[in-house]
Amino acid sequence: MKIGELSEKSHYPAKTIRYYEDIGLLDRPTRDVNGYRNYDNSALQQLQFIRNSQAAGLKLKEIIQILDIRKEGQIPCKHVRQLLSRRLEEVTSRLDELQKAKEDLERLMAYADSFDQMSCDEELVCTILNRIK
Amino acid sequence: MKIGELSEKSHYPAKTIRYYEDIGLLDRPTRDVNGYRNYDNSALQQLQFIRNSQAAGLKLKEIIQILDIRKEGQIPCKHVRQLLSRRLEEVTSRLDELQKAKEDLERLMAYADSFDQMSCDEELVCTILNRIK
DNA sequence: ATCAATGTTCCAGTTAACTGGAATGTCAAG
């Protein structure tokens, strides 16, 4: 199939498919006589795998690594586990940060609601924001 | 005070202070005869305000807006409330996303732990990641 | 006199994952 069809089926823009090829994420397909890329279903599978991996929060570089391990005939399970575990830590600590940020923001909003709006004439730019500490 | 001193007191690198001036976030200070920047305490206060605003998750452009409103003699409370409320929404929805991502990752990890590692020889690159859907 | 530290400007690079656009080629339909 040509790139347009693969694009439709995979829901990745053609531009992105070419980009993935450039960075070594997607295998180079064969070419028709006219130079057009000619994909088979394995390309679609790869793109689905890429989508799954992205959904798990992996970076393109990490996905390339997994694919490379496979290409060397190795089983990437162990590496994938490592990546997922690192990612889980990232997500967890980011969750904590955001939770704290949320509480701060709610406190700020509550203050903003409570106070007499016109009493704010300080040199400190904004009484609300300066209460975040 | 010179930029080095302001840098120490504010805990912002001198480079960043100059950058903030470039993008219109920090007022241009007066200059000494030699061309060196000469700051007073208000610069320090502004940097503290900037730090507070960043801590609330505001973008530099948004902080510039707040400062601009102040410079026009207006009270930025209403605008700040708006920004904070938008930010709170962002944080909340990002929290939801991450929470879901965390659950997915935990599910994936549990699967990775449970399964017989050497039974993985598929063409689909990785059985673990392909279970995310 | 010289040396290190600090200051200046200006330009370019970083990160990630694309996206836009120009210039050009190919193909199927009317």
Add this chain to the structure above:
DNA sequence: CTTGACATTCCAGTTAACTGGAACATTGAT
């Protein structure tokens, strides 16, 4: 035969918030 859709390559731009480095001036201390 021309038109429009689709294909190609290649280069550059996007976003955010800096950061690095070159080339140069100034200052304070020895």
